[in-house]
Amino acid sequence: MIPPQFEYYAPHTVDEAVALLGRFEGEAKVLAGGHSLLPLMKLRLADPRVLVDINRIPNLAYIQEDDSHLKIGATTRTNDLLDSALLRRSYPIFTDAAQEIADPLVRNLGTVGGNVCHGDPGNDLPACMLALGAEMLVVGPKGPRAIPASGFYKETFVTAVEPTEVLVEVRVPKARPHQGNAYHKIEKRVGDFAIAGVAANLILDSAGRVEVAGLGLTGVGPTAILAAQAASSLVGQMPDDAHLVHASELARDAAQPTSDLRGPQEYKRAMTGVLARRVLDRALTRARGVG
Amino acid sequence: MAASARPVTPAASLTSAGGTMVRVQVRVNGQPVTAEVEARTLLVHFLREILGLTGTHIGCDTTNCGACTVHLDGKPVKSCTVLAVQTNGREVRTVEGLEVGGKLSAVQESFYEAHGLQCGFCTPGMMMTATALLAKNPNPTEAEVRDAIRGNLCRCTGYVNIVKAIQLAGQKMQPAAAAPGGKT
Numbered sequence: 001m002i003p004p005q006f007e008y009y010a011p012h013t014v015d016e017a018v019a020l021l022g023r024f025e026g027e028a029k030v031l032a033g034g035h036s037l038l039p040l041m042k043l044r045l046a047d048p049r050v051l052v053d054i055n056r057i058p059n060l061a062y063i064q065e066d067d068s069h070l071k072i073g074a075t076t077r078t079n080d081l082l083d084s085a086l087l088r089r090s091y092p093i094f095t096d097a098a099q100e101i102a103d104p105l106v107r108n109l110g111t112v113g114g115n116v117c118h119g120d121p122g123n124d125l126p127a128c129m130l131a132l133g134a135e136m137l138v139v140g141p142k143g144p145r146a147i148p149a150s151g152f153y154k155e156t157f158v159t160a161v162e163p164t165e166v167l168v169e170v171r172v173p174k175a176r177p178h179q180g181n182a183y184h185k186i187e188k189r190v191g192d193f194a195i196a197g198v199a200a201n202l203i204l205d206s207a208g209r210v211e212v213a214g215l216g217l218t219g220v221g222p223t224a225i226l227a228a229q230a231a232s233s234l235v236g237q238m239p240d241d242a243h244l245v246h247a248s249e250l251a252r253d254a255a256q257p258t259s260d261l262r263g264p265q266e267y268k269r270a271m272t273g274v275l276a277r278r279v280l281d282r283a284l285t286r287a288r289g290v291g
Numbered sequence: 292m293a294a295s296a297r298p299v300t301p302a303a304s305l306t307s308a309g310g311t312m313v314r315v316q317v318r319v320n321g322q323p324v325t326a327e328v329e330a331r332t333l334l335v336h337f338l339r340e341i342l343g344l345t346g347t348h349i350g351c352d353t354t355n356c357g358a359c360t361v362h363l364d365g366k367p368v369k370s371c372t373v374l375a376v377q378t379n380g381r382e383v384r385t386v387e388g389l390e391v392g393g394k395l396s397a398v399q400e401s402f403y404e405a406h407g408l409q410c411g412f413c414t415p416g417m418m419m420t421a422t423a424l425l426a427k428n429p430n431p432t433e434a435e436v437r438d439a440i441r442g443n444l445c446r447c448t449g450y451v452n453i454v455k456a457i458q459l460a461g462q463k464m465q466p467a468a469a470a471p472g473g474k475t
Binding site: 001002003004005006007008009010031034035038039042051053055056102103104105106108109190191 | 305306307308309310311313329330331332333336352353354355357360363366367368369372373374376377379420438439441442443
């Protein structure tokens with residue numbers, strides 16, 4: 001299969017990319033890793049007149065921590081997440097997710113920015129961003145703006161990014177002592193989209209009570225889902241089994257799955273609860289074990 | 292900000308500039324190659340149809356099977372999901388580039404010796420993934436090999452001999468080429 005015809009531009013700066021997106025407003029798509037966009041174009045599910053390839057923009061691939069945030073550049077490859085010692089040590093949710101995204105070959109090209117802003121509910125990083133309370137930094141004709149993950153996902157394949165904007169960075173609040181997070185999904189076979197996936201983030205206070213909690217769900221609704229009630233049920237608690245079970249049930253109830261080839265909705269809902277319990281356990285173990 | 296895009300010089304800024312044709316300049320198996328192609332040309336078609344390098348196979352054409360695996364700047368990628376124009380200024384290596392001076396690479400030799408193939412369709416992709424793995428990790432465990440080839444599907448051998456072949460190649464590539472048990 002060959003994609004439909006398009007005009008191709010490879011800008012060297014973010015400003016050039018934004019200018020091109022403005023010039024071809026609504027007719028241009030950003031090409032990053034291409035591992036969602038090119039398959040969609042081959043199937044004629046996408047037919048953009050113009051591709052703006054951001055891979056030639058230098059300094060858009062990085063994983064850095066400053067005083068307040070972890071910052072991940074848009075064209076950072078999925079395997080770069082997996083190889084990062086910083087993430088393995090302080091943000092293991094990304095190591096968990098990266099090793100479950102597609103396969104090692106796809107991960108050499110697929111990008112963090114693409115995974116975050118493609119808007120497919122089966123993408124794995126959106127749930128992580130929701131759990132972590134991340135912000136997406138986009139640049140448009142009026143300059144940069146930060147969009148909280150909780151307001152980013154509108155509907156399937158629709159995000160808060162305007163057609164004239166490009167995502168350049170994802171920002172996650174800097175890891176704190178007694179913080180733990182985890183991600184896990186189940187899939188029918190390697191590289192398939194999730195039947196269900198859950199991301200969890202917990203921060204404990206010095207006494208061991210939950211101070212901050214976040215839960216995100218993959219593949220069980222029209223978009224990634226923020227399971228806010230499930231998370232808030234844990235805040236202020238000295239978490240024990242009963243609290244985790246209760247939170248997992250609330251996470252399960254937040255799922256809005258539909259039946260398809262990956263399973264009936266009852267099964268996906270049940271698996272959401274099972275996975276929530278498992279990742280909460282892992283996040284709690286990590287929160288107690290570090291710092 | 293509207294029209295601030297940099298003026299176009301075709302070789303340098305890689306754009307189809309109002310049309311749909313682009314110039315691709317890339318090194319393939321060490322040789323510089325230049326061609327005018329449609330921007331939509333996929334790398335796998337560029338290799339097979341423009342350059343005649345048909346060792347790279349098209350299997351599923353949907354980024355699943357890995358038969359089209361080639362190296363892009365040393366990393367294995369699925370060439371059915373890369374535009375040829377994206378390789379501009381970069382280094383591509385295909386299965387034809389494994390053999391040097393008429394001598395099979397350790398990976399090729401090992402697939403032959405350990406019966407790492409039956410029909411051979413997945414083999415070019417398997418060998419490219421294996422070559423990249425061994426460059427990074429010359430002595431992988433079975434689990435590490437199996438993890439590395441998660442993106443390469445074989446429908447004949449059931450992977451057992453493929454895994455053996457890759458581990459054998461790793462042994463052949465050890466610096467002292469110590470035969471098993473041959474250390475003193």
